[in-house]
Amino acid sequence: MKRRDFLVSTFASALAISALDFKQAHAYNIPYNGLIDIQMNGKSQYLDDYTPFIDENNRTMVPLRFVSEKFGRTVDWHEESRYAIIRDDDSKALYFPVHSNFYIRNDGETIEMDTESVIHNNRLYIPLRYLAEELSLRVDFTFNNNKPLIVLEDKLYINSRNPDLKSYSVYPFNATILYTYNDLVADLNWLKRYYGDVLDIHSMGKSTSGEYDIWGIRLGNGEKVATAHGAMHGNEWLNIPILIEQIKEYASLYKSNGYYQGKNVRQLLDDVSIHFIPSVNPDGTALCQFGAYAFPQRAEELYRLNNNHVPAGYDFTRWKANINGVDLNRNMDTGMRELLRDDISNRRRPGFLEPTYAFFMGDDVESEVESKILCNHYRQKNSVLLLDYHSSGRILYWNFSNTNYNRQDDGSFVQVPDLLTTQARKIASAMSSVTGYINHDASAVHNNTTINRWGTYRLQIPSITVETTNVVDVQRTVGAMKFMNAYFNERSRVLYATLTAVAAI
Template sequence: MSNINLYKSMNFSEDVNKAICNLAKEHKEILCIYKIGLSLENTPILAINLGLGKKKILINATHHARELINTILLLDQIQYIVNLYETNASVKDISIRELLNEITFVFVPLVNPDGADLVLNGISYVSNQYINMFSLKREFFESWKSNIRGVDLNRNYPTRYPSSDTVEYPGSKGYTGPWYFSEPETCALKDLTESCLFEGSISYHSSGEEIYWEFNQLEEEKYRDYQIAKIISEETGYVLIEEPRPNRGNGYKDWFIENYKKPALTMEVSPYVGERKVPIKYYQRIFQQNKNVPIIFAREVLTIK
């Protein structure tokens, strides 16, 4: 059963966290949840472990506020994989029980809960401590990417080759922040990553049906990561993006590759829709293209050297 009705919720972050807790209660043998941090508005940022293995893979979504359709996608991916596990099913000749005995998926469905609530609720959501920044029309919030104080979370990670198109002031997108890891949301991901030492990661974003997989790897690592990205491209139909070197960026994927030398993908899931949240009409297509992505990615990360 899909969680797509949450896409219309006026209490999105609260309802998402309730859905996460309900999933864990119903499937205690294979799922556990825990808080990795608090947003600026003190909303818990939750992680869900799915699996029993020692090796871990991160799947995260909604660094960008308007890309909250990916939170729904991750919740549905979890339910889908749990169903496969409980029925002892296989996908692409991969036994799900065998896979989940070897690895654990760590899902973080809602990195930016305040931003997602802002996109859905507008100015009525903003608390007094941030209200002075928002003398804006309701329509503007549907294009919002940043967190509640105007920091673009996917520009808040330090790298050797930072983005060249950042902006200097808080706003809807592009502001790196006063310093790297200035925001509690990115600190939560940093602490989680440092404690788990993931074998690989997928960051879900929303618009363009593209896969970004490079960040200045050595040639051997680049070949490995290309092989993985190509297989995910074949599964989804998304285009692989190759960028001129040096690759530039301050996203989670960029920081992860640079620091951990492991495979990482940024997945843009919908047809290009411009500066707005993805229309709900695309969701079933997105889910079908991505339901097996964590499973296939995990197999390839474990087998391709």
């Protein structure tokens, strides 16, 4: 068997990770009662029955699945052979057998450990030092309220807090408040574990960078499909956790055969399924949250794009586009691209006719991977509803360009059936009643190239833009408490918005 010298990560100083600091706590007049808290990327974790402990070999043991999934890995359990597999997006896999003092990498290398993995509280626990090394985590031991605390941080989180990096995010609050891609994956893993029997959770493809999956989650068995997608704009990532909360609530009602507004949720969703796409633009969100450091190989190019037309320096918090500088919400074929180009030129905003932080339509329709994935989903499914979640204004927009402004590039006019307008009005009214949002007929909005107009004109299905909050306009200046209050307030407002829309079809 082979063994490597332990190094927590290539970017952190070596730490002697053992239980000694905790068991010798009495030297600092701190009582040690065997309970250990854990903090991951600045967020305290509710452990319940996942509490770390110290084994008879004086080693700190942590729950494999809980820690791995919190840092964006997936974990599979093989009951027959009694081992767990940790996987990441780079095809790396680690095999941890139960009651063994070794684990195996997918390249065949066997790594010895100085204590055995064990089953504790029906969970597989392994030594922290080896898991930290494999996940490239920085580890620290400290005390919080006289209680031992393990602090785990990954590289992206560490650098997001480093003021010496020009590319760090300039949000006015600590990065722990951000809802990152790893948080999304952790929530999806939680959903798989508790609602995997009623949810179909799948990757719809990779983002342009190839570093992130675009996830789809389907609930219900209905052939007709209503879709709610969010975060087409990178800086509107607040809707990702909002949509995840909707999934959790609806899955619970579906599984328990519960009711909403007098309707059986299972029967409702077995007639019209809901397909969620919480994060259409994960590259753009990573740029918004962490700056160009998120993609160091393209940092110079991204700095240039971020300063095109309206300079912003190293502040990426306004970033809407994907990593190519294309605004995904303007990359659809609505028949009005040339009209919009003329409009941009007439307003003397030529910077938006080339890649930049927002508004650029792209060189061709559906030129971007993310746009193709989203549009193909709507085209290939039996779509009956398009809900486009954004973050500006607490307004429901529908009926885009359905009066005098529906002229196409070729000079023709497209008329939307009256029945479609009536359906959209009915659904928007129902959503307005539960959210308190303004119900806005957008027929007077001209030269619109968004996916809302694409769904209305090309697919001819009810298409509604849900602007959940005005926080996107102020999140660069408000404090952490105001930002979090906005999230919790908005989450409660729109918790049943999508389900209400489906019920109104």
